[in-house]
Amino acid sequence: MGFMNKQVFRLGFSLLLAFCLGFGSLVSPAMALTQEQKLVSEVWRIVNRSYLDETFNHQNWADVRQQALRKPLPNDQAAYRAIQKMLKSLDDPFTRFLDPEQYRSLQVNTSGELTGVGLQIALNPQTGGLEVITPIEGSPAEKAGLRPRDRILKIEGLSTENLTLDEAAKRMRGPVGSVVTLLIAREGKEYKEVILVRDRIELNPVVAELRLSPEGKPIGYLRLTQFNANVVIRLADALNSLEKKGAVAYILDLRNNPGGLLQAGIEVARQWLDSGTIVYTVNRQGIQGNFEALGPALTQDPLVILVNEGTASASEILAGALQDNKRAQLVGETTFGKGLIQSLFELSDGSGLAVTIAKYETPKHRDINKLGIKPDKLIPQQPITREQIGTEGDSQYQAAMELLTKDLVVAGS
Known part of the structure; x- marks a missing residue:
């Protein structure tokens, strides 16, 4: 979707976190809009064009614009407050305004530093x-x-x-x-x-180690902590390295991964799939877009994915894609349930706007917003320390290892 040059799709909480319609008849042609009024109008137009809910939370969106521009806007801060009030009326915590400092911080976050x-x-x-x-x-x-x-x-x-x-x-x-x-x-x-x-x-998004199953089989353990700009190349490098070391199966740990960039989640799914749909996106017109695997996968080895209630957003797209395509089994707890997609727009004064533009569905058309994805094998677990992750004290990890070992015995590997 090429609305503007500086547009980035996000699923962001996270923090894991800029169409043209006429100006209407609010001011006469002889009157020029101030910079502050232009910024408010710019935000209004973006939301008007792309926001997922075409009822705008059951209100007249044109009236909201009129109200916002009726009061004097003597400076940037007044404009920012007017924009925030306008967006608050949508009752969507993910559609939000970011002042220039917040926008820069968000860009830094997705680039891999914090x-x-x-x-x-x-x-x-x-x-x-x-x-x-x-x-x-x-x-x-x-x-x-x-x-x-x-x-x-x-x-x-x-x-x-x-x-x-x-x-x-x-x-x-x-x-x-x-x-x-x-x-x-x-x-x-x-x-x-x-x-x-x-x-x-x-923010190194990939942890990779070669482990041994109880029977001595080499298992690749991969943990993704978020979907930032580094994750696709880092994971490809890790997978290639583990393949060369002789890994015969993999555990992909997405627990407590809050998501991040939509495209990164899609590209990671492509690393595991030869073919098939990864995700469907549905906009307010009900038009479905879809992202497909391009093949070939980096490995055909058996895969188990670990998930919990901290697995959100792009992580859920990845988990749902691999579960629905029967490429992986999921172990752990039901995921967070964020099925909305935001687009990030850069505004004319260097501030930013995150707008919910679509929802997503898994390849089997499951809408997971507020519901989450249920694992194939439900293993509840009390919170563990970082040092316990992937050890004997991690019952979800142990269950994944057990499942993989059975698969390898069945496959005769």
Whole structure:
């Protein structure tokens, strides 16, 4: 979809996170729009053209524009507030405005670098509350024991109830070495105050190791932590290396992977599939696009994928594609359930706009939004430490290894 040059498709929470229609008759031809009014109109036009819900949350979208431009907009901040109010009326936490600083930060995040506490966050679609999707591996948040689905009630004593996703993220960002205090709620536990020291976070999206099954078979273990710009080439390198070392089967660990770039998820799926549909996208006209495997796959070896409730977005596209094409079996827990696709637009003043433009369906036309993907083998697991991942203390990993071993015996490998 070539709406504009600087458009990037995202599935972003994450943080894992810029058509032309006439200006209408709000101002007479003799009156020129101010820069601030132009920015508001620019945002309105993008949403008007591409937003998934053609009812715009059951409201007259043209009236929303008139209201936004009726008040004086003396500066950028006033325009930004008008835009945020306009978008809030859609009641979609994933359609959001990013000021120039937030937009730059998001671009940096998807490029593979980050500074802060290392939390991927989202607004819960049902409650609107601020939630942890997953802490980034090795980050201050992970070291402090934060987990998927933890609710963030306060940041530095300020309630998050009325904060947008990006306002919350901005309050958690800051210089390396500075401190931020969060009030956390966890199911069945008392509220807990967590003090985090901000740090620089390396975003290497691929962990790869050759392991041995109990019977001594070489198994490739691959863990993907997110779908940033590095993941496709890093995974291809890791797979080629493991193939050369003699791997006869693979475990692909997508637990606590919050997603990221849509195209990265599709390209990773192509690395495992010779043929078949990877994902369908459905826009507001009901028009279905689809992405296909191009073949050949980098390996034909048996594959088990590990998933849990922190597996979201692009991770769910990958898991759904390989499950529906019978290329992999899924082990673990039901995934997060984010089936909406955002497009990221760069605006004329250097700010950005994320807009929900479509939903996606798996190859078997499953709509997973708010439902998630159910694994073939359900293995509930209490939270484990980073050091326990992929060890004897990791019951989901052990179940995946068991399943692969049975497959290899059946196949006579």
